[in-house]
Amino acid sequence: MSDPRRIVAYSDLLGFSELVVQKPETARQVLSDFYNYAQNIKVQNSYEDLELFLFSDFLFVQGDRVDRVVNYMCQLYRQALQYSAHSEAPMLLRGGVARGGVVTQQRREAPKVTKNFIVSPALTHAVKMESLVKGQRLLISAKEREEIDHFWNSGINAICYDQPSLKPSELFKKYRYQDLLWARDLSLTQEVSRLETMRHIEVSEKLYRENSQKPKGVVAHYAETLRICLLSYSSLLESRAADRDFISRFVRETLIPHPNASVWVGFLECVLLSKDSFAFHVEPAMSSFLRHAVLAKEWGEVSTSLEQPEHAQLLGAVEEFISVAIPKASANNALQRTSR
Incomplete structure (x- = not known):
């Protein structure tokens, strides 16, 4: 045929x-x-x-x-x-x-x-x-x-x-x-979709953390899977208690103890490209993550990723977030590292 x-x-x-x-x-x-x-x-x-x-x-x-x-x-x-x-x-x-x-x-x-x-x-x-x-x-x-x-x-x-x-x-x-x-099914109601997509985030987060000490090529598979799940949730993320609690826990349990540029980029995409992104600029967990991240070696990989054409909007959002979330002197240093 x-x-x-x-x-x-x-x-x-x-x-x-x-x-x-x-x-x-x-x-x-x-x-x-x-x-x-x-x-x-x-x-x-x-x-x-x-x-x-x-x-x-x-x-x-x-x-x-x-x-x-x-x-x-x-x-x-x-x-x-x-x-x-x-x-x-x-x-x-x-x-x-x-x-x-x-x-x-x-x-x-x-x-x-x-x-x-x-x-x-x-x-x-x-x-x-x-x-x-x-x-x-x-x-x-x-x-x-x-x-x-x-x-x-x-x-x-x-x-x-x-x-x-x-x-x-x-x-x-x-x-x-x-x-x-794929992690969000648009055929579902928003509330059901929110619950289902968060389930996928939790599974991919668990897999990533369990495998974060394996060879870099293996870790990349789990990191990118988690990134896709985070991206799938971005359109659902709102400035409400449940989502603020999720951000706080995710920063504390995953982002800081298990640093990875792909996961960090996915997290920034999820939060800073959401409809309530400005509300998260002053979220304590976001400021805590940023202060840690800009001093880490992984931030160089984040900066390289932000230079890709698909991240043009995200780059602007990250620069604005840096200028709001951390003190001016530190912000200028972080912005220089981001724009290299």
Whole structure:
């Protein structure tokens, strides 16, 4: 079968190869549960229009509508993270969504030979996207004429967050990319969404803290997963007691004792890009975090990150926060470090 314009998603399990070598029985259980989740979500939520292909820890999904493919993947990502809260090994996914040609053919099978014939530029593109990022992230791509359908599609139950600095290769230089903030389900009421997204933050925070002393490459996966969950909550964050308590606890238990530039950037994005950001400028926990952060070595990495095109708005918000939250002499020094 040949279809030139299908929506394709690709994801695989992070750290699965290492798990197979070190704990093969645990790997078998995680993979079995992954297959069950992928199938159950399709059946129980009426995704009969989607086609799934599973091989080892790879998942390939194709369909005709971008919202259907994206919503299926986001639901799978949320379930995978919650599974990771209590499992012996985490089930974290990373992948991409692209539009393009898909050619499949039915082949005769010889004994002990299975032939899955797929030729797809869209699948190649999605696999390339997966290799660009760390952590449980799901990217979506679009050419200029596709942006309204992909990035502004009201049927997609996730916020799209621009990533203009991502460039997979010369083959795909005409595309733009956005992160799908899968941790918040926009189909839910705001109050239910608030509770569910906070649950995802708590799980990703727990995983990050438990793994914060591992090699830097491993820590990056957990840090970026937590960052995506924080970003997903930003549009829900308000100057109310529950959220102020969350900020205070998060600073005290995670940000200061487990320093990491990606988590710090995610926290700043969550708070300073929220609708009540100005109310948090004078929050004691925010001032405490800032005084600690600007003197830490990780702040250099934060400053480098703030120079990326996607963080232009955040850079301005951080500079304003610094000028309000700490004394003038210290603020001038911090601003100089931030603008380098």
